[in-house]
Amino acid sequence: MTPMNNSRSRPHWPRTLAALSLACVAPLAAVAADSPPAHQLAFSASASLEIAHDVLTVSLQAMREGNDAAVVQSALKQVLDTALNEARKAADPAALAVRTEGFNLSLRYGRDGKPSGWTGTAGLVLEGRDIARVAATAGKLTGMNIVGTGYSLSRELRERHESTLTAQAIQKFRSRADEMARQFGYSGYQLREVNVQTSDSELGGRPPVVMMRSSAVQADAAPLPTEGGKGLLSATVQGTVTLTR
The missing domain is CATH 3.30.110.170 (Protein of unknown function (DUF541), domain 1)
Known part of the structure; x- marks a missing residue:
């Protein structure tokens, strides 16, 4: 009788050990590659x-209060239109730029926490490399307060x-x-x-220099002092x- 060949049932130890060795080496290689x-x-x-x-920026603001929102809004528009018309006379693309900023209207509350009227604000910004022109124009805008200046x-x-x-x-x-x-x-x-x-x-x-100017100042006001x-x-x-x- 021919002996039975049991080679298929034997474990392939060399291949198993080789696969295990590769599995251990691969993570180490990855760690080495990630290390700085x-x-x-x-x-x-x-x-x-x-x-x-060489650039001066001046921020101006007008504030109005009243019991009627439409009246407050109309008053703000009027003072802003007047200031814009005056500022545009001195505007120049290379020396002085003019832009509006922040037209807001909100309820005003009393000490009892109840609405007592309306408060509105409107802003105007002058900015330019002609420092003297910007300062002189800011001094002429009646009805608006200078709330801040800055250089850049x-x-x-x-x-x-x-x-x-x-x-x-x-x-x-x-x-x-x-x-x-x-x-x-x-x-x-x-x-x-x-x-x-x-x-x-x-x-x-x-x-930055911060100044306040009363709205009562006349149109021939002195230029804004700056440094x-x-x-x-x-x-x-x-x-x-x-x-x-």
Whole structure:
């Protein structure tokens, strides 16, 4: 009688062990791929420039109160129309822009919590690079109160200096990367991530000038006193480098 061949019933140990080994190696390879390369440095470099503000913004507001909403609204429209007509006389695309802002009408409540009438507000904004013109026009708008002023950098002035500052910040970043690589005993570096940002801020933290002017001021009122000061325009490069042998 021929002996029975039991090879099919035997476990394939070599194949089973090989599959188990591959299953163990694969997660380790994935972890290694996700791990950041060694010898990385993260730092930033900046370049800045002091620039005189060249745009003045003046916000004006009219407020009226009354028992009849239609009467309050009509009074606001009248004072706003008068101020707009006066401001448009001085308006110029390159020197002074005029826009309305925030026409609101709401109920007014008394101490007993019950409605006691209506309150309405209307806003007007003057903004421009001709500082003298903006200030003089703001002083002529009767019937509206000056509730705030502020200075800023024009888009043209920012764009004129941003490219130069960005180039300076990038050069500082590269020089610092070279220097740190040498100090750590490496021959160079490879750039991994980089982010470039520009910003402007007020020097010395000077708060914006805020003034109030009575609606009783006449049309020949003196120009609004102003002082623009300087701003700080900055470019910053933040990045990560890998040191190389």
